[in-house]
Amino acid sequence: MDLWQLSDLSTPWALRVASTLRVADHLAEGPSEVGELARATGCDPAYLHRTLTHLAARGVFEEPEPGTFALNDTARGLLDESLRLSLDLDGVGGRLAGAWAAFLPAVRSGEPAYRELYGRPFWDDLEAHPELGASFDALMGPVGHGEFDPEILPGGDWDGVAEVVDVGGGTGAALAAILRARPGVKGTLVELPATAARAAESFAAAGLSVTVVGGSFYDPLPAGKDVYLVRKVLNDLPDREALALLRRCAQAAGASGRVVVVGSVALGPVTGAGLTPELVLLGGMERTLEEFRALAGQAGLAVSATSRESSGRSVVECRAA
Template identity: 35%
Template sequence: MTGRLDIDSPQGVAESFEHTHGQAIALQQLGYTLVEAGLLTPEQLDASRTDQENTGVPLDQIWVDRGWVKPETLAYFAEHRLSSQQQVREVPPGLALMQMITGMWVTQSIYVAASLGIADLLQGGVRSVDELAQASGAQAPHLYRVLRALASVGIFTEVAPGQFGLTAIAEYLRSDVPGSLRALSRTVSDTWQWNCWGDILNIVKTGQPAMQRLYQVQDTFTYLTQNPESGAIFDDAMTGWAKTIHTAVIDAYDFSGVQTLVDIAGGHGMLLASILAANPMLRGILFDLPNVVAGAGPLLEQAQVLNRCQIQGGSFFAAIPTGGDAYLMSHILHDWGDADCVRILQNIRQAIAEQGRLLIVEMVIPPGDTPHFGKFLDVDMMAIFSGGRERTAAEYQELFQAAGFQLNRIIPTAAPVSVIEGVCA
């Protein structure tokens, strides 16, 4: 095997978001801390956010310039907050396990807030629970109990009795922020996913896919097609996730040596459009099912790359377009079992030039007890997909070899995915 094999654990999802938007979010959280301490009023925080949006001046500078907060006070709270975040709180093993067992309480409470759009209602500033309940169609006493619980774990903050505001974490439940996780919460707690996870013991004992047993469908995508509301929520979640992944991939991988990039199962071409926009000399071929790529034109045109991109419809189980010197698949192989993956990769091998590159964007599971987001995502794939799974570097090497490729190198990104590069064997 040539090249390097680097499977160091990439940064977690929250860390990649913090890398991109960290400074602004950190200042907003500092503002909430100052409000809680009585050093800044909710009205002053709201006014400073409006000024920041209009002028671009950082929040901390606005607070100091207006005389609301002294520089030394600001420095103290900023340092104190950072040191507090860096501390590791030790908890007894039994309590730690109890928190894990009851994690579903947090998940479902977040789902309530995401479904009701609470974070969107708070983007203008602190509001009372009565206002939030009226605007979202909820019962105020019941909504209060959910928001109080969420505030206890850092999602929203109760700045005064019955008065709630956003926190740095809650910002990602807004619909309009880059990297929004609102749709992800809604799809993870959607009835079909919840029921699949409820069947997890049966899956482990029998190996029988939950979707086939519970909903009598061949696969998850069939179910989502038959249930368009759930399908739309799932698509929104994947789009939000994809935007973060795409930025990380473009930053990590050098496409300058590629002339024509073929994006296999690329949907409407969001990733391909981003890559083409960042590489003006590159040309692309977008390939997916005919009914999918039929809607790709507007996105590619909006990105001003349509003149450099061909659109072709078809199935990757049948034949792959020729003419590319690099073939890209992002978050596709993890949907399929090994036999189907080898079949897809063999079709790419027949189409690719001998000097071409295979680029697979997926999570790579690290060995041993190393924490990694992909380890539980792998269990989720087992629960909701038939044959879907996350894989280790060695498992990708086996897939590549079975299809006529050689794993050349694995390039980590700032997100919990890597670019797995293969060459023709």
């Protein structure tokens, strides 16, 4: 194994630069000469040439003749909107990429890198910079986005479910999918104020009637509802914050409600070897079922069922212990 190659940062950055410049879009109609590409993307031809030659040598783009570039199957992947959003250096992708500069202090201190570098925790930073927040929300998927599985309850057990609260529900795409699949169910979304405002607009545009609460899920949640959905949130949180959120869910769910945690608990071994962006940047982590049980237990919750979304994401249902 070549340590120079392993430690080389040029490929990850070149990919982000090419994605941010939308080079793949400019090649969608066919091959193009680099001077033309530089004009179309508004950048320096010599730098762009070296960037694309580097990527072509690593299998992204083809250079059918010197100085002319074309898409190949790998480069076509750069046309994918969610990949584009996560690589875009002008959006939240740039903020996240830059946060790796504080990886060493994070490992030394055990504190998330993001706050170290940008002076605020990730979510506060998104609230403070609406354009970054909007870019993150787009990455999570807008209402109407096709990929959300409405079957979030293990065993499809919707008997007696009249109201669902989506806690940290982003722009509400998952909740919208649930409400469309079960028109009799009422929905509430709890989100930070800027995202909540975007969610309210999306629900209205989609013709869905949803109660949107702009606030923090560390404050008391709307109480007495049937299901509290916590989807792709707990894996972003360190133990102390995850426990605080689970306590709020447990208080609100009371004796009869359910707390359904999606996409944060490894039902098998922890995936991704544990060095995830969530850990390095935010201090959050995927937990094993045993680790989650211990945390949920401290919040007064017991795991009552587990299953998987059709995407393969884990679903863990909890009730009052």
